[in-house]
Every structure is written in structure tokens, then in C-alpha cells.
Amino acid sequence: MENHNINLTLNIWRQENPSTEGRFEEFKVSTSPDASILEMLDELNNTLEAKGERPIAFESDCREGICGTCGVVVNGHPHGPLPKTATCQLHMRTFKDGENLYIEPFRAKAYNIIKDLIVDRSPLDKIIQSGGFISVNTGSAPDANIHPISKETATIAIEAAECIGCGACVAACKNASAMLFVGAKVSQFAVLPQGQPERYDRVQAMVNTMDEMGFGSCTNTYACEAECPKGVSVTNIARMNRDFLKAKITSHALHF
């Protein structure tokens, strides 16, 4: 917890709204190494506002790496250069005095830029709405201990379920594919006994919606796993592909 400020040159993407052209704007800042990159931006915004200038629009909420609201690309990496770290957990001590940072929004065909660093990730919600659930009405659940679930299975399920829905995997992928996001949700339910009745319908519905939303296909470069702030594993994609294939072969009808 030291206190020597570092000086940085920031190149930040500015874009008024979805229909205007964007550009990089340069800012010089001096900031505390103990601040997070978002706190550094807060401070910059405070200075801009005091001067009557438009602050940089960016999103965040929990600032603990769990809600998935934040997310910008720093020097080419979604969520910045550190592995398994969301933007909000990226501290300025990661950078060297005098460094140049390029900060821009998550880019993908399926995401529209709303303003500056804010993008529209709602297509991910659409995929969940098409099948990312177990259909069980409130009140109709049996006792929670009715299905014993081995520790191994429970571990696969929770590691898949840890996805925070930030959408960095899409921004990391040269095809802007959402396979890691979808694979994680499909896997969580595919390994659990509760998820079996809808297993094959679910995977088809979600994959079809993913295609409709304009996400690309997967060509196994695994940039998604490398940039995922939770380290969600690409084995989830393999599991989804197996289930999808099986669903097609046994030609499960869609009835969502």
C-alpha cells in the first residue's frame, strides 16, 4: 500500500452514440497504483465534469469481479493484460510509469456500441431466454436432497456456472463466437440430474438462437478461455458440441 503516483497516457475510445463514428482521444493522467483502472477513470471523469466536459461513459456495478457489468479492452486484451481478472479488479500497479494504454469497448458483430465504452450485450440474454433454464415452477420442487450428486459432478457444474456473463469471450474471439458462454450454461445443466429431461432440446434451442443473434462459429483458437475472467474451460464447448450432435442425430424435436 504505497503511494507514489504513476503517469500514463490514455487513448480512450469516444463515440457519441451507436450511429456516429468513434475515435481515440488522448488523456494524460497521474494516478495512484492502488486504484483500480475504473477508479482511475472515475477520477478522470470527475476532472472532466468539473471542467464542464463530457465524461467517459463506461459501466460497472459490483467492482468485485462477479457481476459481469464492467468490461473494456485494454491494450488489445478484453479485461486487460492479467489472466482471470475482470476490468474492475485490474489495479494500476499492473502498469509502468510512462506507459501508453489503449482503452476501447468490447467489439463483436452481435454487440452494438451504445456510447464510448458501453456496448449492448443483450443478445446473450436472448440466448438464455430460449432455453438456458430448467423448467420448474415455484412450489413444485421435490426435497433438495432427492438427487445425490457426486462432488465431481457438482464441481463441473459450478465451474461452468461461474460464468459472469460479461461477454469478454465474444470480444476475444476472432469470429465473435459465443460458444464459451453458451457451452458453460449448457454444461452446467447437462451434467446435473435435474437438467436431463430438457437436455437435448435445450442445447438445440440455445445454439439456434446463438446463430440467429449473429454470433460467429468456433474455430478452436481458445482465446475465449484465455481472456475469461473466471477461467471457464473450453471443455464446456466440447460437451456442448457432443450434446448438439447427439440431439441432431436422434433428431429431438424442439418444443420450447
Added chain:
Amino acid sequence: MIKLDAKIPEGHISEKWTNHKFNMKLVNPSNKRKYDVIVVGTGLAGASAAATLAELGYKVKAFTFHDSPRRAHSIAAQGGINASKNYQNDGDSDFRLYYDTIKGGDFRSREANTYRLAEVSANIIDQAVAQGVPFAREYGGTLANRSFGGAQVSRTFYARGETGQQLLLGAYSALSRQIGLKNVEMYTRREMLDVVIVDGQAKGIIVRNLLTGEIERYSAQAVILATGGYARVFYLSTNAMNSNATAVWRAHKKGAAFANPCFTQIHPTCLPIHGELQSKRVLMSESLRNDGRIWVSKNKADKRSAADIPEEERDYYLERKYPSFGNLAPRDISSRSAKEVCDEGRGVNGKDAVYLDFSEAINRLGENVIRERYGNLFDMYQNITGENPYKVPMQIYPAPHYVMGGLWVDYNLMSNIPGLFVLGEANFSDHGANRLGASALMQGLADGYFVIPYTIGNYFGGQKPEKVSTDNTAFAEAEKTVRDSIQKLISINGKQTVDSIHKRLGQIMWDKVGMARNEKGLKEAISEITSLREEFWKDVKVVGQDKELNQTLERAGRVADFLELGELMAVDALNRNESCGAHFREEYQTKEGEALRNDEEYAYVSAWEFKKVGEWELNKEPLVFEYVKLATRSYK
């Protein structure tokens, strides 16, 4: 005066809810789709309510200011969720969970609500597991439990350190299913700025579309607020950056009583403040107190590093003051003790921080055992502070965390405005003056999955509320108020930024309406907040326009509300001439420095009625305890 009728059902405490469910009016299945329900907020309480009401057949419109209902402050909860399943066969029961909650709340909550909470808690776990929520398991495949502060049984269910995330994603998946089925119309990036009341009943809301700045009207036969807590009135808190009081505050100004606003929980194990730029406080799980020893130097302004302070010059103050509970003393007590030693100037380096030291545990158990138990927390600590807690002691300091206060509701979770229901942290109902760990998630989901689906039917079946068109003059008036206040904020064009004023408010709240309060400080707080509020309305600077995405404008509206709510918190704290739970008035303590409750005069819920800005009338709901004996908490 407001008429406060808690509508507690007749019968033995264990039969009240069953009796009530039987006596309630029902809406037949084909009539349910004639009822529109607005749900504001899609955290645990709102998402579970919206999904369940849609499953029942009501037409639901759900609103959140987030970009997706998968976000919400609820997602950050780490520790777990309580339920009286008694899977561990260790003597848990509905009655015991109810008793622990009442006692933990220092006898300032309503018995009947608290019992019902315990009663439905087991169903929550069943529901979550059926949705695929991956709770921790034992080797045999059954669900695992752990224990939490304030309880002698193991009743906390958890999913790693991410229980809130997993439960919220469960509720979100149920809600998403209903959105996909078109039973719920989901409105994201919308901020509710007013409730609309027609002939005394809640009939709709006014919202701002955060993308375009358009003001929109929505009507329904009932409005549910599940908009979370207001700890961000302190500026620095463990709450998410966007958590705010606007929805409940605007409802309060429309006539909804605000209950126990001063009951705020300050969590002992949070990371200290690193500097000026700090935007929020980070919670470290309380479980760390099982193996960490808390200490400070015996000397003032001791600048030596921890390693250089010899054993005999260290003060393990919790172990010294509370020998039987030691480092595991309850939240309010350990928070207050940390403040005391730092106020004496004995904090780390003379600052507001105390040590949480694992060296003894590491020597005794080995680094591996500690890594197994707390590895992810230690990593998180190192990520944030840049220091290695295996080598140097952690530093912690308390932070505002949760609010027990909120809008007043009756047993049906309805406010004093008919048709306006309040769920989750936004209401006041179950936790009294102090909430037990792992009970907020339980309450949010109890309200949403298992209480409101019944009680809203009773309201519809009994009152048969009419539909109202958004052309009604009440909508036009509410919309005008909202537009005027936005215009005013934009047009002031002063010199101070919104954040700088919010920070100053936070400092007043923290210093004078925080962990320990006294009459003098509270009076000063009231006058300082009043003048800060005037300054805000004269000199705030809101850059940009209203008809666009404008985050400064969003924050300005929220801070304007905090500047009124902060004052009410001080007013309430000043009125309550006793210490109870998290509310510690320095004038009311025992010789040993413990909280001194005054049951004769203050065994009531204070429900404040808004008169005009800075002026309220106090209404009291007496608290009657039939099934527990009022006792003094002791953790010595």
C-alpha cells in the same frame, strides 16, 4: 397520522401463515391474466417474484436499471443462505431459526414475519436445487452446510464463495424462461422515478429510459418494489456502485412510511480505504475470523511494521474484552471495537485499519491448510492490496454493508399505500436492529417465491382493483414532477461535481450517523446535511443533456434522494434513545460499554411519514413478543 395495521393473522405463531393462506381470497386461474403487475427490480427478490407471478398467470412487467436482469447487487453475496432444513440433525427447526433471527435482531423485528421467514426457508433450497443451483455437496452427494455467526447449528447452504451469484442466476433463469414465454415483459436500462397513485391505490410508475432519456409511463393494478438497500448513502460501502434509494424514497414522498431508517449494519471484515480515489469497500468473508487474530499496537501512531511490534506490545482487543467469543464476537460488537481502537490512534500506522493476523494459525496448521480454507480470499486480498497475507497480516476496517430499515410493510408485504408491495432489502420487515449473516438472501427469496404470490392474490381477490389508463391525470402529474426535477438538475450548472457532494455526505454519515452515535453528533449531522442539500441544489454541475445516455444525471438524481434520506436516518437515530443491535447510542451503554436496550419505551417500529423535505411525523408500530422472552444479548 398513518394507520399502521400490521394485519398479523390470528392463531399460534406456527399456524399463522397456514391459517392466513387458507383464509386468503383467491383469484381463479382464468382471471389472473386480467391483472397486470409491475415489478421494479430484478435482484433476488424481484426476479423470484416476477418469475413466480408470471408462472401463476399474472401479466408481469419487470424493470431494472441494469443492462440485464442477470446483474443486481444480489450477485455479490458470498457467504451463503440459511434454511431450517436440519439436514445436519443438529437440532435446527423453524422455531430455532426464528428465535435466532429475533435475538440477532435484538428484539426489534415483528415476530409473525420472522417466523414465516423461517417456515418457508426450506422450500427455497428445494426450489433453487431444482433450478440447477450448484450448492456445495458432501462426498455422499448430499448438500453441505456450514455455520455462521449468531447460530449454534449448521444451517447455511453455500456455493463456493458465490452463493449470491448462483442464487441470482437461478432466479434469472426462471425469469428468463417467463420472458421467453412472453409472460413477462422485461424492461432493462429503465430507472423508476416515481409511483403513480390513483384514488389512494398504487397504479403505475414513471420511468426514465436510460438509453434515450425518454420519460415513460406504465400502468398496472399493483406495483412491487424490490429495489434493494441504501447503504450507498455512506458513499463508501460494500454495496454495488449503482445501488440506491430512489425508488423507495420517491414512494416515501408519495406517502409510504419509512421504517427504522437508522438501522444500518456495518460489517467488520472489509478492506481498509486505500486512498482518495476509492469508490467502494470490499468485503472479505467473515469466515476469516475463525483463524485470524485481530490486533493493534498498544501504542498510539505506531509506525513500526507488524513484524517489528513485539508480542507484549500488541493488543488482541477482542480476545481481551470478550474472552468467550474472542475474534468471533458478533458483527456490531467487533466493528465498534475496531473503531474505538482506531479513534484512540492505535490503528495500523495511526490509520483506520486493524490487523487480521494468520501467523499463529499458519504455524499451527501449516500454510497448506490455510490455503485450502481461504485460498481464494487470500488471492483476492493480494490482487487488491498488492500484499501477501501469508507473509504479512491482513488489514481490515469496518464498512457499511446492509440496511435493516426500509419501507414499512404489513404481514402481506404491502406498504401503507394499497397496491404498493415492497420486497427484499427494500422493506424493513424481518431483521430488526441487526441482520444475521446469510439471512438476506433467504429473506429476498422467501418474499419473492413464497410470500408475494399468495398475498398479492389476496389483494386482487379482495379489492378487485380497476385498470387505469396512463392518460389519467395522476400519470401526467407524476411525469411532470419527474421532468421538472430533471430539468432543474441540468440547469443548475454550478461548480461542484455530483461525486464530490456524495463523498461529503458520506463523510458526515460515517462520522456522525455511523457505528456509534450521540445526540450532539446527530444534531450536527442534521444541520450539516441540510446545508449540504442546499448547496447541492445551488451549485451542482450535471454535464450533458437529459435526452441521451447520461450517467452523471442518473447519479445526480440518486444523490439528491440520499441527501434527504440521510437526514431522516439521523432524525430516527436521534429519536431512538436506546442502543439496540447495530444502533449504538453512546449515551445508552452499560458500564462495560455494551448496548443498553430500553424495551419499556422503544419496543416499537418507527415508521416515518413524509410531510415535506426535512419534516416528518413519527408513527409507532408497537412490537409485541408472545413467543420469546426479551433478554439481553451477552457475548462476554
